[in-house]
Amino acid sequence: MGRYVLRRLLQLIPVFIGTTFLIYWLVWSLPGDAFAGKCGDRPCPDAYVQAMMDKFNLGDPLIVQYGKYMLNVLQGNFGETFRGLDVGELIGEAYPNTIRLALVALAIEAVIGLAAGVLTGLRGRGFLDNLVLVSTLFLISLPVFVTGFVLQITLGFELKWIKTTVSASPAPWEHLIVPGFVLGSLSMAYVTRLTRTSIAENKRADYVRTATAKGLRQRRVVGVHLLRNSAIPVVTFLGTDLGALMGGAIVTEGIFDIKGIGSLVYDGIIGKEGVTVTGVVTLLVMVYLLSNLLVDLLYAVLDPRIRYD
Amino acid sequence: MTTTRSEVDFEETARVPGAPLLEVDDLFVEFRTRDGVAKVLNGVSYRVEPGETLAVLGESGSGKSVTAQTIMGILDMPPGVITGGEIRFHGENLLKASSRRRREVRGSGIAMIFQDALSALNPVFTVGFQIEEQLRLRKGMSRKDARKRAIELLDQVKIPNSKGRVRQYPHEFSGGMRQRAMIAMSLALDPEMLIADEPTTALDVTVQAQIMDLLKDIQVERNMGLILITHDLGVVAEVADRIAVMYAGRIVEQSHARDLYRKPGHPYTQGLLDSLPRLDLKGTELRTIKGLPPSLLNIPQGCPFNPRCPRVQDICKTEVPPQHRLAPGRLSACHFAEELISGD
Numbered sequence: 001m002g003r004y005v006l007r008r009l010l011q012l013i014p015v016f017i018g019t020t021f022l023i024y025w026l027v028w029s030l031p032g033d034a035f036a037g038k039c040g041d042r043p044c045p046d047a048y049v050q051a052m053m054d055k056f057n058l059g060d061p062l063i064v065q066y067g068k069y070m071l072n073v074l075q076g077n078f079g080e081t082f083r084g085l086d087v088g089e090l091i092g093e094a095y096p097n098t099i100r101l102a103l104v105a106l107a108i109e110a111v112i113g114l115a116a117g118v119l120t121g122l123r124g125r126g127f128l129d130n131l132v133l134v135s136t137l138f139l140i141s142l143p144v145f146v147t148g149f150v151l152q153i154t155l156g157f158e159l160k161w162i163k164t165t166v167s168a169s170p171a172p173w174e175h176l177i178v179p180g181f182v183l184g185s186l187s188m189a190y191v192t193r194l195t196r197t198s199i200a201e202n203k204r205a206d207y208v209r210t211a212t213a214k215g216l217r218q219r220r221v222v223g224v225h226l227l228r229n230s231a232i233p234v235v236t237f238l239g240t241d242l243g244a245l246m247g248g249a250i251v252t253e254g255i256f257d258i259k260g261i262g263s264l265v266y267d268g269i270i271g272k273e274g275v276t277v278t279g280v281v282t283l284l285v286m287v288y289l290l291s292n293l294l295v296d297l298l299y300a301v302l303d304p305r306i307r308y309d
Numbered sequence: 310m311t312t313t314r315s316e317v318d319f320e321e322t323a324r325v326p327g328a329p330l331l332e333v334d335d336l337f338v339e340f341r342t343r344d345g346v347a348k349v350l351n352g353v354s355y356r357v358e359p360g361e362t363l364a365v366l367g368e369s370g371s372g373k374s375v376t377a378q379t380i381m382g383i384l385d386m387p388p389g390v391i392t393g394g395e396i397r398f399h400g401e402n403l404l405k406a407s408s409r410r411r412r413e414v415r416g417s418g419i420a421m422i423f424q425d426a427l428s429a430l431n432p433v434f435t436v437g438f439q440i441e442e443q444l445r446l447r448k449g450m451s452r453k454d455a456r457k458r459a460i461e462l463l464d465q466v467k468i469p470n471s472k473g474r475v476r477q478y479p480h481e482f483s484g485g486m487r488q489r490a491m492i493a494m495s496l497a498l499d500p501e502m503l504i505a506d507e508p509t510t511a512l513d514v515t516v517q518a519q520i521m522d523l524l525k526d527i528q529v530e531r532n533m534g535l536i537l538i539t540h541d542l543g544v545v546a547e548v549a550d551r552i553a554v555m556y557a558g559r560i561v562e563q564s565h566a567r568d569l570y571r572k573p574g575h576p577y578t579q580g581l582l583d584s585l586p587r588l589d590l591k592g593t594e595l596r597t598i599k600g601l602p603p604s605l606l607n608i609p610q611g612c613p614f615n616p617r618c619p620r621v622q623d624i625c626k627t628e629v630p631p632q633h634r635l636a637p638g639r640l641s642a643c644h645f646a647e648e649l650i651s652g653d
Binding site for chain 2: 204205206207209210211212213214215216217220225228229232302303304305
């Protein structure tokens, strides 16, 4: 196991370099003048542009720029925006909101998805099964911005059950329930279907019959023997999804005005703040790669037949 | 509340003194499928006494496993429907018993082992966990005691290095060891009756013999009733006291093992024995039973074996043969049973 983790961590290095370089290159080769509109209505003075070019090494060849940038990042310095704000601090403020939103979304996905999946998987064909199948299909086919705006307008503006925007930072948990539902709704539908199939497939397995033949209670047969096996693909999915959720949700955060990583990236792109965008995406790449590694390790914990050495 | 419950009340329930250990009485089971009603069991009766081995013999689809699953109460319902008959354990009709009572009988009254131990054991739990689980939940044992008992059980089924093995997962066991672990698991609650559903079919021949010897030893030691479901006449000859031959959901012949081998009382049994390869007939063509078992959706009129029977007469096509009592403990469902055993 230890050697496997080490190998995987070593593999992260080339992936990390490759992705971050690509991002750096893409961000700094965006068309348009990065300094347009930075100095009010007039064009920026040459002296300012020159100072900025020096500060951000924009005169160097791209590969050298990237090298200098990465050296700083590796020392924990994400650099400054053109306006002089510390990107590390910006991320530090935004990330807790994204993590909270991600956790709420994951919890909703896991609880509702698993419950609906187990219930329909056990019951088999019938009204409930059809209801869940149709409603998950509906959720899967709805874009997030539709679910988001519809819930914001009905629950927020008309019924006034929720606050329409969150704004506050750090965002209070209870304000994140509806945004979390919006963000997690698609994956929730997947979790439901994945669980349903997995349960339906395993419920006639020989080991389930054995467990019944041992005289165990139905609750234990389902809750321990059946669920433990059926959960393997579901937990793997949830783990990967957590990695994706940690990457921020530009649309959901935008609709509910959550000051998270998604909004930060969006503002960065709009304002041509290359340092912010590169910094955030670099961090997200790390988070995603590590969470994928964790999922693979979790897989071995859940299924003892999988061994990595 | 769910974790411990003493099994005291189990001992006090409706047992009839002097009743046989297990009696299956005129059992009918149907599978209601989209294609129609499959008559899987059509009046199956047999009984097993303590210390006795009953071999249930038959082709695939003859209903031998379904009978066992109905006894255990693990038949898939639907599509299965029990349409008639009784299963009496110490005289108590299990088919009328509450689901709680049935659960109590499972494992501690009647236990079962399955053909493919790899799929019958849960892949994600250790062998020890799967044995201990019953001891903890059904007998209220502590984790430590249950572990000790699990190791003892693994020793009893002659698994070497039981202390290390108890921590391993089923896929880390070889085929034979896995079946031994399965047997250990079935013995955990000291059942009075064990049903072995083709326990050696998935194993290679040398291991088969070891497992059969083990089952026999354990049965004698514990004076358990044993139902051995198999399609292997070779396995049966060595261990069975009595044999029930099943065909199309009926028992066509029931007899002491020796008598059946000496003089089969049903043309189907005769056919099965004739189709065994024999050294003294080496070089000659192997005899088989012509045709296929009938579809259970559409069992032939009269004797279900009539389309394949070499001795078929007109009566066989119209009338279902009754069980003829040929000798004490010997039954045959053939119109010509007497002729079969009296002829040469």
